[in-house]
Amino acid sequence: DMPGLKKFKRLEPMPELPEVETIRQQLITALPLTIERVQFSSVADSIIKKVDRKITLTGQTIVQIHRMGKWLEMILDNDDRILSHLGMSGSWRLWQSEQAIKHAHVLFHGKNSKNNPMIFAYVDPRRFGKMYFMTSAQACEFRAKLGVDVSSSEFTIDYIAQTLRKYPARAIKAFLLDQQFFAGVGNYIACEICAHARIRPTRKAKSITLEEVTKIHAATKVVIAGQLPKGGLTFQGGYLDAFGEKGQGLESLVVFHQKICGLCQRGKIKKIVLAQRSTFYCPACQK
C-alpha cells in the first residue's frame, strides 16, 4: 500500500551531484544554444511545476548552465532561468537530430553557435523530475533556500561542525541527505562519505568529534573525485548521461551495494534501513 516507496527503493540510486555535474559539463559543450522551438509531451505538465507567464523561451539563447546541488540552472540571454531537477530517473540528452526514444518530455530545438541543429531533450521515464521557468529574481530567491553545495568552497570543516550542532539527535547519514544543508548529497554519496570517514551511519550528530568532522570533509572530496571523472554512477539500469552513456563510477564504491568492504577488503558489508533509505556500512571500518 505504499507504491511510491517501492518504486523509490527499486530505482536507487537516483542522480546525485556527480551525475548532475556530468550532464552539465556535457550540455555546456553545445552552448550557446538558441531555442527555435519548444516541444512538450502530453504529460510534460507533471514535470513543469512553476512557470512565470511572462517567460518566453522561443528565440532566447541558453548562454550558461550552473549547478546548485542536484539542480541545474540554465541561464538565458535575457537573464530568465530554466531550473531542472532530475528526480529519480531524469536526464538531459544532447541530440543532433530528434531521436525516437520514449519518455522525452521537454525538447528545446535549436541551433548552436556553429549554426548546427541541436536539441536539448529532457528524458524522464518515472517523471519525478521537476522543471521551473523563472525570472532571475525568482531563481535568486530559490537559490537562497538551498543548502551549501558540498563541492563548493563554502563547504568547510567549520560549516559541517556548525551544521551538525543544529540537530544533535539526527543520525549522521540521514543528516547528510538533507538538501537544506548538504546540497548534492544523495543516498549513495552519504553511505560512501560515512565509509571513507570511518563513521557508523547511525551515529548521532552530537557524537561526531571535530576530528571526525575533518574526516567527513575529506571523505566528501574523495567520494566526489571517485565519481566525477568516471561520469557518475549507473546502477540497476538507471542513470544515463547527456550522450546516453552509462557512468563508470561503480568501481569506486566501497560499501554501497557491496558485499565486501572496499576499504579493508575483508569486512562483510551490513545493510540496514535508516530513515527509510537503504544504508550500507562496514562494521569493521566504521565505528
Ligand SMILES: [Zn+2]
Ligand atoms: Zn571495512
